Amino acid sequence: MIISNTQTVPGKTITEFYGVVTGSTVRAKHLGRDIMAGLRNMVGGELPEYTELLTDARAEAIRRMSHQASDMGANAIVNVRFATSSVAQGAAELFAYGTAVRVE
Amino acid sequence: MIYELLPLLLTPVLLLGAWATGGVLERRNLKDLHLLEHGSRDILAITLEDPPAHWEIDRCELVMGSVVISQDYFKRFVASLKGVVGGNITVFEPLLERARREALIRMKGVAHARGYDTIINVRIETSTMARAGGNAKGTAGVEVLAFGTAIRVVGERSVLPSPATVAP
Numbered sequence: 184m185i186i187s188n189t190q191t192v193p194g195k196t197i198t199e200f201y202g203v204v205t206g207s208t209v210r211a212k213h214l215g216r217d218i219m220a221g222l223r224n225m226v227g228g229e230l231p232e233y234t235e236l237l238t239d240a241r242a243e244a245i246r247r248m249s250h251q252a253s254d255m256g257a258n259a260i261v262n263v264r265f266a267t268s269s270v271a272q273g274a275a276e277l278f279a280y281g282t283a284v285r286v287e
Numbered sequence: 288m289i290y291e292l293l294p295l296l297l298t299p300v301l302l303l304g305a306w307a308t309g310g311v312l313e314r315r316n317l318k319d320l321h322l323l324e325h326g327s328r329d330i331l332a333i334t335l336e337d338p339p340a341h342w343e344i345d346r347c348e349l350v351m352g353s354v355v356i357s358q359d360y361f362k363r364f365v366a367s368l369k370g371v372v373g374g375n376i377t378v379f380e381p382l383l384e385r386a387r388r389e390a391l392i393r394m395k396g397v398a399h400a401r402g403y404d405t406i407i408n409v410r411i412e413t414s415t416m417a418r419a420g421g422n423a424k425g426t427a428g429v430e431v432l433a434f435g436t437a438i439r440v441v442g443e444r445s446v447l448p449s450p451a452t453v454a455p
Binding site: 234 | 337
């Protein structure tokens with residue numbers, strides 16, 4: 184599965200459109216990680232617990248989106264966009280969407 | 288009596304502690320960023336959606352880099368004071384700048400590790416994480432995500448097309 188955030192796949196041509204594909208996930212870290220992040224929040228700087236949380240969640244959202252695209256028979260997803268929203272304390276919804284296409 | 292005064296004493300201690308450690312950590316981070324940026328300068332990142340038409344592209348892939356960063360307690364306190372009088376909240380400006388630079392470096396690092404030399408259509412998004420706990424002031428952190436399409440260009444990455452492709 185080729186994934187890109189451009190209108191076309193660079194170096195290839197689109198032969199067929201399959202429509203919008205989406206993938207989303209809501210994730211939270213366990214309490215220990217939240218407490219660690221809370222302590223780090225005092226001194227500032229990176230909160231690696233949350234960086235990891237969001238990176239993993241985004242990877243999962245992309246995986247779900249790719250599954251949906253491959254079920255449709257697509258071999259690429261173009262114009263991928265991301266959206267993040269925080270639904271609850273310490274939890275985040277990651278949403279990825281794009282257009283499933285066939286490229287050659 | 289002493290227990291009632293404890294919260295009053297704790298706040299200045301926390302502010303002082305945050306001021307001292309936060310400043311040190313920030314300076315160290317800026318030094319690291321400078322070095323890392325120097326290391327990743329071979330990867331060209333551009334915000335153009337379409338690469339120049341004469342580039343021959345071998346393969347492509349979505350790459351991203353992200354970071355969640357938070358402001359120290361002292362600076363959050365200063366910012367809340369500043370919010371009363373208005374104006375530029377300068378203590379927040381370096382924070383976001385650091386986060387963006389870090390995210391770009393990580394994105395370039397991923398592209399480099401996977402054998403790409405250029406990233407096109409780079410986008411940078413910022414979002415706020417929900418608070419992990421504690422009081423309602425401020426945020427638990429700001430997430431900056433940089434993403435783009437990494438491409439491998441065969442041959443030279445010249446900006447100007449070869450003379451043959453230019454219309455007279």
